Amino acid sequence: MPCPDLGALRASLDDVPAGTTTALHGHVHACPSCADTLAELQRNAELAAPAIALTAPGEPPSEAAVEAALARLEQRQARLAAARTATATTAAAGPAAPDPVPAPAPVPLARRRRLAGLGTRTRAAAAALVAVLVLTGLVATPGGRAAAASFLGQFRSQRLQAVPLDASQATQVGQVLDGLVSSGVFTGDPQQVADLGEPQAAADLAQAGRMAGFAVPAVDPSVLPAGVQHTPRRILVSRAREARITFDRDRALAYLRAHGRPGARLPERYDGTQLVVQVPALVVQQFSGRDGGPALLVGKAGMLGLDTEGGASLEELREVVLGLPGLPADLVARLRAIDDWRTTLPLPVPADQVRSRPVTVAGAEALSFADQSGRLHAVIWQRDGHVWGVGGVVGADEARNVADSLG
Amino acid sequence: MRAVRDEPGTRSGSRERFAAVFRERYRELYGLGYRLLGDHGEAEDVVQETFLRLDGQPVLERPDEEVAAWLRRVCLNTAYNRLRGQRRAATRLERAGRAERADQEADAGATPLLEVLRAEQQRAVRQALASLPERQRACLLLRHAGYSYAEIAATLDLAVGSVGVLLARGERAFRDAYLDSDDPDPGAYDALP
Numbered sequence: 001m002p003c004p005d006l007g008a009l010r011a012s013l014d015d016v017p018a019g020t021t022t023a024l025h026g027h028v029h030a031c032p033s034c035a036d037t038l039a040e041l042q043r044n045a046e047l048a049a050p051a052i053a054l055t056a057p058g059e060p061p062s063e064a065a066v067e068a069a070l071a072r073l074e075q076r077q078a079r080l081a082a083a084r085t086a087t088a089t090t091a092a093a094g095p096a097a098p099d100p101v102p103a104p105a106p107v108p109l110a111r112r113r114r115l116a117g118l119g120t121r122t123r124a125a126a127a128a129l130v131a132v133l134v135l136t137g138l139v140a141t142p143g144g145r146a147a148a149a150s151f152l153g154q155f156r157s158q159r160l161q162a163v164p165l166d167a168s169q170a171t172q173v174g175q176v177l178d179g180l181v182s183s184g185v186f187t188g189d190p191q192q193v194a195d196l197g198e199p200q201a202a203a204d205l206a207q208a209g210r211m212a213g214f215a216v217p218a219v220d221p222s223v224l225p226a227g228v229q230h231t232p233r234r235i236l237v238s239r240a241r242e243a244r245i246t247f248d249r250d251r252a253l254a255y256l257r258a259h260g261r262p263g264a265r266l267p268e269r270y271d272g273t274q275l276v277v278q279v280p281a282l283v284v285q286q287f288s289g290r291d292g293g294p295a296l297l298v299g300k301a302g303m304l305g306l307d308t309e310g311g312a313s314l315e316e317l318r319e320v321v322l323g324l325p326g327l328p329a330d331l332v333a334r335l336r337a338i339d340d341w342r343t344t345l346p347l348p349v350p351a352d353q354v355r356s357r358p359v360t361v362a363g364a365e366a367l368s369f370a371d372q373s374g375r376l377h378a379v380i381w382q383r384d385g386h387v388w389g390v391g392g393v394v395g396a397d398e399a400r401n402v403a404d405s406l407g
Numbered sequence: 408m409r410a411v412r413d414e415p416g417t418r419s420g421s422r423e424r425f426a427a428v429f430r431e432r433y434r435e436l437y438g439l440g441y442r443l444l445g446d447h448g449e450a451e452d453v454v455q456e457t458f459l460r461l462d463g464q465p466v467l468e469r470p471d472e473e474v475a476a477w478l479r480r481v482c483l484n485t486a487y488n489r490l491r492g493q494r495r496a497a498t499r500l501e502r503a504g505r506a507e508r509a510d511q512e513a514d515a516g517a518t519p520l521l522e523v524l525r526a527e528q529q530r531a532v533r534q535a536l537a538s539l540p541e542r543q544r545a546c547l548l549l550r551h552a553g554y555s556y557a558e559i560a561a562t563l564d565l566a567v568g569s570v571g572v573l574l575a576r577g578e579r580a581f582r583d584a585y586l587d588s589d590d591p592d593p594g595a596y597d598a599l600p
Contacts, residue, residue, distance in 0.1 A: 007572030011556065044578035051532045051585060052551040057441040057450070060434045069451060070429050073458055080459075 001027040003034055010041050169328040176326040179259070185252045186245050186275075199236035199284070211237040212281035212302075214386065219285065219298055223405040225398040228295050232285035240281040240302060247273045247310075247317060259325040266320065269311030278305030280387075289393065296392035298402065303385060359400065361388075362407040370396060379403045424467060428474055429458055435552075436482045442548050443486040445533055453489065457482040476561035483545050483562070490537075535584035543577035550574055 004012075004024050012024050028034045061069070180186055202208035205216045221230040249271035256264035280302030289295030308314045322332050359368040359379065366381030369391070377399045378391025390403045436457060440450035457478055461467060466477045536544050542563060549559045550570075560567040 005572065006575045007569065009571070010575035010578075011571035014550075014556070041575055041578070044575075044582045047585070048547060048578045048581050049551055051528070051581075052442075052536070052547060054529050054532055055442040055445070055536075055548075056552070057438055057447065061437055066430060066433045069433060069455070070426060073429065073455055076455070076459065077462060 009038050013042055013045055169331055172328045176324055183251055183255045185248055185255050199238045202235040202237045208235045208237050208283045212283045216283045216300055220405050223401050225394045227289050229288045233288040234286040236284045238282045241279045243277045245275045273308050273310030273312040276307045296394055299389040301387045361403045432478055439482055440486050453485045456485050479562040487541055535581055538584045539577055539580050546573045547577040
């Protein structure tokens, strides 16, 4: 058998086409060049498979979502058909006749239920998003950003608390945010918000420390899980920043009255109050695995700070937001139940996707997380005025080992 | 493959056939759109456009496999058109990556490290894929989404025997782009044998 071409060799890895693989394997066995090529093709395929699997949507659309999509499509088809009929009618009536049917309006496509849709659509939307998330406590120290700053405000994160949130509750919160965004209750400097947390690469830990304003320890290679490379492939730094979001009382009243609260009242002094969010610096060391893809992240951040400037206190603005119609009642109840809300950072946990449990890291209170697949684990804790996190495609114990070594 | 054809030639039969095909194929097309675009809303838009184009097409009366290949082809082309439109693909992908990160931060803030890691991996994968020629990219996505060589060939209008070589080149190019995400070299493997 002559040397098979590249395509035949690749297909043999998938047993395609059937029947030819035996002869091909016989040839490869005797031909070092083809054996090398086949081994390389296999490595490439084994690298690509899990990587490309990551691009799949988290979960397939539910039966209800498929039916809703079909209904939208049928509605759109009906409008198009109506528009065609109208055009034909108009044409028949002569060119002078006014068009009796307006152009078909675009059918609203699937509402982007997920919160981030807001940020991508308009930057002002992102501002309001931050405001509301912060006020309701739905702010994580997002791993990619959040926390440092020597800020001492009314709120200062010192403790972490998991707040489970299911998919429908997340949707409800998203709908409320959508309303606040479109009605302009909260507005912010778009640039400030857009700039939040775009990470920059640092050449080494010393430079990262200078950029962040705190020292960043190296990870002891002996605690890294097997297969994880010993030096970080990338060190990303997100600098500390401040964002200001302005509250519009009149629009808030209009919003409340339009959403079933005709008697809503808010003191005039609230108008124009600015929510000041101190987003802390964050340093993330990214370690690669054997295949070169990201395997482990080790992060250190400062503390998130919040305050208000203007007529309303942080507590008063928080009350306004927690009282908004449409928020899931039990979520609001859980947030209200946090007594020391000025120092506790509630972390929303998508209960259907992630499990969390309290653990300790070198004696400090910590939260441990595992995703549905059981392949990703992380642990987050606070110590000495910083938030720390370790996570990746590692086991729970492996993540804990790295965490313990950092103290 | 489940037969979803109805009585052809009647208006209601054709509507039922259309709805059945929609229910049968929506998820897979949505998955393809999402894999390329990285955005739930855009994936849905692309599937809607795909089915709008199917409406009234003679292909609807063809066997299921042909309809499926036609839908995948139109869906991929529609998604590519979106990627090409307005902005350069790279800018858009970067935006999708950010949206995804923000999405997960807002939605799943509890697990910032997990989510950041996942988002970072997705971003790196999409960026690497974006540097591949479109047919290679489609071939990789389809194969690693579980489609057979015959299905890939029908979708991309290729001979079945050509799928392997397209896949081999695509996987090589993907490896190099993915492992060197900071410095992608688009199309470097077009010249391979």
